[in-house]
Amino acid sequence: DTAVSQTPKYLVTQMGNDKSIKCEQNLGHDTMYWYKQDSKKFLKIMFSYNNKELIINETVPNRFSPKSPDKAHLNLHINSLELGDSAVYFCASSTIGGTEAFFGQGTRLTVV
Template sequence: DTAVSQTPKYLVTQMGNDKSIKCEQNLGHDTMYWYKQDSKKFLKIMFSYNNKELIINETVPNRFSPKSPDKAHLNLHINSLELGDSAVYFCATGQDRSYEQYFGPGTRLTVT
């Protein structure tokens, strides 16, 4: 059983489209995160949710909207995709206050 899974693994789409990435965890962790990794491999946090409540929103454009239907899922919806959104998006989970995080395999988003 994969601890943190993401779908899809690859996503190729055109500018202006709307797309979603899904994340599911079976670790029972309280907190889930979205990270963006750019072409230079720099990894930056976008959002974190704790028990379905938004905790961190790191000045991400409001075209990005995370949604947490339950503790085990955190989805990322992106409206009006732009070329600069091309990146690898990682979901991660952790227990509150431990900072130890477990990452999903990533979703490579390519906007053309």
């Protein structure tokens, strides 16, 4: 069983489009995260949700909007995609107060 799953694994789209990445975890965790990993491999936190509530929003453009329909899901919607949005996006989850975090396999987004 996959603990944290993201879809799609690859996403190629044109500038200006709107796209979504889905994330689901079956671990019963209360906290979920979105991270962006750029071409230099630096892993930067974007959002953190705890029990469907936004906890952390790390100066991310408001074109990025996370949505958590329930505590097992945290989806990422991106409007008006830009070239600089190209990166690998990782979803993760952990228990409250975060010890071990479990990551999804990543979504490689390419904006052309």
